[in-house]
Amino acid sequence: MADGIDLTALCRGEKAAWDGFVRRYAGLILSAVRTAARAGSEVEDLVQEVFTRLCKDDFRLLKTYDPARAGMSTWLTIVARSTARDAQRRRQPMVTPIDAVPEILLAVSGAPPEHVRVPDELLSPRQKLILTLLYERDMEVAEVAGALGIDPQTVRSTHHKAMLKLRTHFAVGEKRAKS
Amino acid sequence: MTTPRDEAEGRTLWRRWRSRTANTAAPVDALLLAAYSEGRLNAGRAEAVEYWLAACPEALADVVAARAAAEAPPTVAPHAVIVRASALVTRPSAEIVPLRRIAPRWRAAIAWSGIAASLMATSLIGFALGSDAYFSTADTSAADSAFQTLLDPPTGLFSSFGEDNGI
Numbered sequence: 248m249a250d251g252i253d254l255t256a257l258c259r260g261e262k263a264a265w266d267g268f269v270r271r272y273a274g275l276i277l278s279a280v281r282t283a284a285r286a287g288s289e290v291e292d293l294v295q296e297v298f299t300r301l302c303k304d305d306f307r308l309l310k311t312y313d314p315a316r317a318g319m320s321t322w323l324t325i326v327a328r329s330t331a332r333d334a335q336r337r338r339q340p341m342v343t344p345i346d347a348v349p350e351i352l353l354a355v356s357g358a359p360p361e362h363v364r365v366p367d368e369l370l371s372p373r374q375k376l377i378l379t380l381l382y383e384r385d386m387e388v389a390e391v392a393g394a395l396g397i398d399p400q401t402v403r404s405t406h407h408k409a410m411l412k413l414r415t416h417f418a419v420g421e422k423r424a425k426s
Numbered sequence: 427m428t429t430p431r432d433e434a435e436g437r438t439l440w441r442r443w444r445s446r447t448a449n450t451a452a453p454v455d456a457l458l459l460a461a462y463s464e465g466r467l468n469a470g471r472a473e474a475v476e477y478w479l480a481a482c483p484e485a486l487a488d489v490v491a492a493r494a495a496a497e498a499p500p501t502v503a504p505h506a507v508i509v510r511a512s513a514l515v516t517r518p519s520a521e522i523v524p525l526r527r528i529a530p531r532w533r534a535a536i537a538w539s540g541i542a543a544s545l546m547a548t549s550l551i552g553f554a555l556g557s558d559a560y561f562s563t564a565d566t567s568a569a570d571s572a573f574q575t576l577l578d579p580p581t582g583l584f585s586s587f588g589e590d591n592g593i
Contacts, residue, residue: 260515262515262516265512265514265515266512266515269508269511269512270508270512273503273507273508273511274500274501274502274503275495275500275501276503277501277503277507278495278498278501279491279495282491283487283491291504291506291507291510294503294507294511295507295510295511298511298514299514302514302515311455311457312457313457316457316458316460316461316466317457317460317461317463317464317466318460318464318496320495320496321460321463321464321492321495321496322456322457322460324460324488324491324492324495325456325459325460325463325488325489325491325492326456328484328487328488328491329456329484329488332484369443370443371473372473372474372476372477372480373472373473373476375476375477375480376476376477376479376480376486378436378440378443379480380486381436382436382437382440382441384483393490394486394489394490396465396493406436410435410436410439413439413440413442413443414439417439417442
């Protein structure tokens, strides 16, 4: 069972269980799809895409859900958004206006070629994620904290430690390159 | 970031790092993302998810949306949406009813023939054994008389079928 839904009956394709599932989660899926839909998209069609995907191939996707690992509402929100994006891409490839791309990704550096090797493991995954959000998504500290569910002070502290590592690494590397 | 100068330096360092490394994070499935959204993962597994989130902005947006949805008031879907989705599953039950296998007629005929043959053989053997036992234990003259009676019954038994009946 998950949130009062008999998963076994649902995955067996029992009509009563499916109808109960639809009544229970149609609103949640509609809300999730709205936040992922592009302007002009038919939201109700996207909701139908989500339900189709859930029952397709003998409920293959639904059978992958495990209530011990995450809540049904959370999982459905993520699945709904992902399905809506995929459906929209199939219908209409997205074109990103150049103004919407962060400048840092477009910048052409006149600096000389980099002679310093940078190991991928220099920064931890969380440090990489926070720096990505701050410098590529141009998010504020509070926004990053909200997105990751952590304290803003943690964001600042993680950013500071990452900067120390990068400064040290590049400073040492440049000295070696010169000598 | 405290000052614009610090921010500019930070961007430069970050750009240098990004230009030299490639993010080879493995994609994360919806269930793992959902577990991360709910704070259910240990530090090691959370790191792996964050590695992916750094490479995939859409996945991060999904996590943010999932967290927001958990706190938002429920949305009511239009009736038409519910009816349309419900129609995707039509059968009342997915129970599979096995069809009774019909055996060919010749197989049944052979089976019954075998049974009949067995019964006949059993009967004949039983009769033969019984006759042997009777003749071996009983008086032979009496046995002969009984045997003759069986073969040539007295006229009283078949009096209506006598030679003078004119049949």
